[in-house]
Amino acid sequence: MNDPSPIRKPSRIQQRNRKLILDAALEVFSNHGYRGATLDLIAARAGLSKPNILYYFEGKEDIHVTLLNQLMDSWLAPLREIDPMGDPMEEVLAYVHRKLEMSRDLPRESRLFANEVLQGAPRMAPHLETVLKPLVDDTADLIEGWIAAGKLAAVDPRHLLFSIWATTQHYADFDAQVRVLMDEADVQEGARAHLDMMFRRLLVP
Template sequence: MQDSPAAQATRKPSRIQLRNRKRILDAALEVFSAHGYRGATLDQIAEEAGISKPNILYYFEGKEEIHVTLLNHLMDEWLAPLRAVDPEGDPLEELLTYVQRKLEMARDLPRESRLFANEILQGAPRMTPHLESVLRPLVDQTAQLISGWIAVGRLAPVDPRHLLFSIWATTQHYADFDAQVRVLMDEAEVHAGAAAHLERMFRRLLTP
């Protein structure tokens, strides 16, 4: 008889268990990013992972727990570049570096970006507590930092929150609308052109 997920949590997972959890989460990321939460099923995840549905339920209580686990991992990774903005650094270069890091994430983590976008489009039913307890304080802190730089003339006047929204929109677009971008662009390497364009755009916007 298999242990419950609660019983498993009291023991350190074995190497095989860690590997199987990773296979499940990798498969779930593929399924959720393609079909959204509502369209995804445990059967699809099981087929993608090459693991039986009962085996998946040995590691996770159900689809929602898998989805929330992915979102929590994603938020930690997604917010790392914003946390890395250095209050002691050059304001313009810190923000331009943030833009480039977000664009790199759109290039390297397109499934994660679509997973997050799908959750937000559905009203963030599983992520609202995380947005309120983690994202909001970090955005408040960053907005205050940007306002301070503006006040002493180190950045051109902008609304800090709308600036962040613009950065997110212009960088994550290349992940969330990748199919459209590749139809409309002739360049072999879309992100090289995007990086140069976004740096010029935000440098002109933010230079005092």
């Protein structure tokens, strides 16, 4: 009479190996896309055998979905941090800076996300609808309130968010191109100054 789904806290080995696998998978998926990634590659990078990978996850898709779910949280955190009580201009600019820092510190996550959306978000559509959309709707309302209060120039909040996402993530997603075109060592600082100026000028009432 075995319990079909015994709720057991994961052992130390389980925690370690799942982490190893997810980290390896993030590397591989973000570099090769879903189809380009192979279990053998993930296994090799994780230092585990392929059957052992399948012991911890149900399959390739399970790993991918797990990564995407984890990603969503850390990905949207900066958006949730916007303080409705703060100064509108500074809140938005701080958000831009946080997103740019994420692009530098978590480029694999950015590329994983880009890959998924680029293919039409086949494994993430529900999450976009249930998690991202409500948050964006709230943020749009907040920004519209700030605009109505005369604190920000009149812009479409959604197009503003698109611009912020596009410009900041560009440095992670199109890194290969950026590196060809910029010899400079400090791309990050140039980007920071540029985006700060761009969004400041856009939003000043």
